[in-house]
Amino acid sequence: MHQLYCVTKNKQYNITPIVGSLAWKSSIDTLGVQLDFEVAFNDDRYFPVSPVDIGSMVILRNQYEIFRGIVVTEDRNGRQPRTYTAFDPAFYLNKSKAIYQFRQMPADQAINKILADFSVPVGNIAAMTVPITKIYSGDTVSDIIKDIISQVTTKTGVKYRMEMQVNKLYIELQQNMVITPTFRLASNLASAPVTAAISNPTRKRSIEEMKNSIKITSDDKVIAEVKDDSLISKYGLLQEVQTADENEKSQARNTAANLLKDLGRIFEENSIEVPGSDDARAGRLISVEEHITGMTGNYLIKDVTHTLKGGIHSMQLSLGVV
Numbered sequence: 001m002h003q004l005y006c007v008t009k010n011k012q013y014n015i016t017p018i019v020g021s022l023a024w025k026s027s028i029d030t031l032g033v034q035l036d037f038e039v040a041f042n043d044d045r046y047f048p049v050s051p052v053d054i055g056s057m058v059i060l061r062n063q064y065e066i067f068r069g070i071v072v073t074e075d076r077n078g079r080q081p082r083t084y085t086a087f088d089p090a091f092y093l094n095k096s097k098a099i100y101q102f103r104q105m106p107a108d109q110a111i112n113k114i115l116a117d118f119s120v121p122v123g124n125i126a127a128m129t130v131p132i133t134k135i136y137s138g139d140t141v142s143d144i145i146k147d148i149i150s151q152v153t154t155k156t157g158v159k160y161r162m163e164m165q166v167n168k169l170y171i172e173l174q175q176n177m178v179i180t181p182t183f184r185l186a187s188n189l190a191s192a193p194v195t196a197a198i199s200n201p202t203r204k205r206s207i208e209e210m211k212n213s214i215k216i217t218s219d220d221k222v223i224a225e226v227k228d229d230s231l232i233s234k235y236g237l238l239q240e241v242q243t244a245d246e247n248e249k250s251q252a253r254n255t256a257a258n259l260l261k262d263l264g265r266i267f268e269e270n271s272i273e274v275p276g277s278d279d280a281r282a283g284r285l286i287s288v289e290e291h292i293t294g295m296t297g298n299y300l301i302k303d304v305t306h307t308l309k310g311g312i313h314s315m316q317l318s319l320g321v322v
Contacts, residue, residue, distance in 0.1 A: 002066075002308055004037065006050075007057040015039065018048055020081050024060065024067055025305040026282035031142040032090025032164055033281070035060060035067050038081040050082065058086050065166050066278050088164045089120060093141040100144060104131040107152045111145055115169060123168035126160055128152045133247055155251055157258035161283035174322075178285040178298060181277030183313075194274040194315075195288055203293035204269040211240040211263035216252040218244045224252035228264045268321045270295055276313030280304050285322060298322050 004022065006013045022037040035058065039050045052058070054074055060067040073085040087094075096118065102110050107128035115122055118141060130152045136144045149160050149171065159174040182191040212231035216224040223244065232238075240263060244252050272288065272295075280286070282304055288295045299319035306315045 001311075002060060002062045002313070005059040005061070006052050007059065008051045008053060011051075012059075013051045015050065015052065018050060020309075022060075022308045023306060025303065026163070027303045028161070028282045028300070029302075031093055031146070031162060032088045033067055033069070035069060035086045036083065037086075038083045041076075041079060041082050043079070052082075052084055058084075062278050064278075068167050089167055090142065090164050090169070093118065093120065093145070096141050097138050098136065098141050098144060099138065100136045102132045102134055104133055106130070107132050107148050110148055111171065114141060114145060121168045123165055123170040125169075125171045126173055128160070130155050153262075154255055154258055157261055163281060163283055174283070174285065174300075177283065178287070179279045181279045181286065183275035183277055194277050194280075195272075195286070195290075197275050198288075198290055199273045200271070201290050201293045201295065202271045203295055205266050206269075207235050207238070207266055209263070209267045210235065210238050210265065211259070213237055213239040214256040214259045214263070215239065215241045216244050216256050217241060218246075218249055218252070223249060224256045226253070226256045226260050228260060231264055265321065268299075268319070270299065270319040271317060272319065273314065273316050276306050276308070276315045278306075280306070280315055280317065286317070286319070288319065295319075 003014060003016045004019050006015045018040045020038040020040060024033055024035040026033045039052055052071060054071055056071045058069060058071060059065060067088060069086040069088040070091065071084050071086045072091065075083040098114070100114065107130045108125050110132045111125055112122065132148055132151060145162070149162070153159050160171050161174050161177055162169060162171040181194045183194050184191050212235065213227035214225065215222050240259065242259070244255070248255070272290065280301060282301050284301050285298045286301055287298050300322050301317055302320045303318040304315055306313065
């Protein structure tokens with residue numbers, strides 16, 4: 001059973017009995033998790049006084065800790081329930097800007113330096129030895145980290161995902177983040193995969209973002225070119241051109257091949273509604289077999305919104321191809 005706790009002035013309170021609806025969500029476009037909840041309000045002197053305030057820490061637990069963050073917004077509307085929004089520590093990386101200049105520093109070292117500067121505890125940072133040479137001036141910290149990871153992916157073809165877990169930041173190989181979320185209709189029944197109870201499936205497929213020919217240029221000259229003739233024959237020429245600086249020339253062909261691998265495909269925007277599972281987070285991979293829309297295989301969870309109301313846990317997933 002989910003329980004919500006509030007920590008105020010070094011005291012911890014279980015506020016679950018006065019909490020109404022509760023939802024938390026994550027997205028691959030925004031580092032961190034957002035928690036929204038409402039707290040019952042009554043000015044009767046015998047009604048429990050809520051300890052929640054701006055700056056309070058809230059902790060959501062079930063079988064393990066799901067979320068820990070700081071309340072950043074409060075909304076009061078007469079005698080209506082008071083609503084609150086909390087974010088995990090990634091909030092500070094999304095809202096803070098920084099200046100960095102890296103010269104041939106391995107990507108994982110650059111990220112560790114940034115996190116140390118902002119006192120963000122590290123759970124694990126996957127090895128990323130690609131050297132980073134770039135100046136960041138006034139960029140948000142989360143965008144700097146995402147850009148570093150993007151450079152690594154472009155040059156190596158390896159994809160990574162980052163997330164906060166119990167106040168620590170993890171950056172892991174995407175291929176290692178496959179989950180099999182389950183649910184139980186009752187405590188005396190066996191668990192079942194959430195994908196066995198899919199509702200409202202949608203699937204949109206498009207070649208609008210496809211690129212089947214990649215050219216890398218430097219000093220107005222093409223220094224690398226790769227293409228997929230089968231895709232060109234089937235869908236027509238869809239070309240991408242990128243510029244490489246001096247220190248990227250040696251990796252130009254490798255970069256082009258990785259871009260083609262990533263962009264030379266049909267893109268999908270899919271969604272499903274399923275019973276809730278605490279394991280589902282943006283950036284993780286989930287296997288889906290849905291015969292009506294034809295979804296089959298592993299999909300990237302792009303966005304997920306969990307809703308907990310009346311003891312019912314449900315979630316809506318936005319999915320993309322891996």
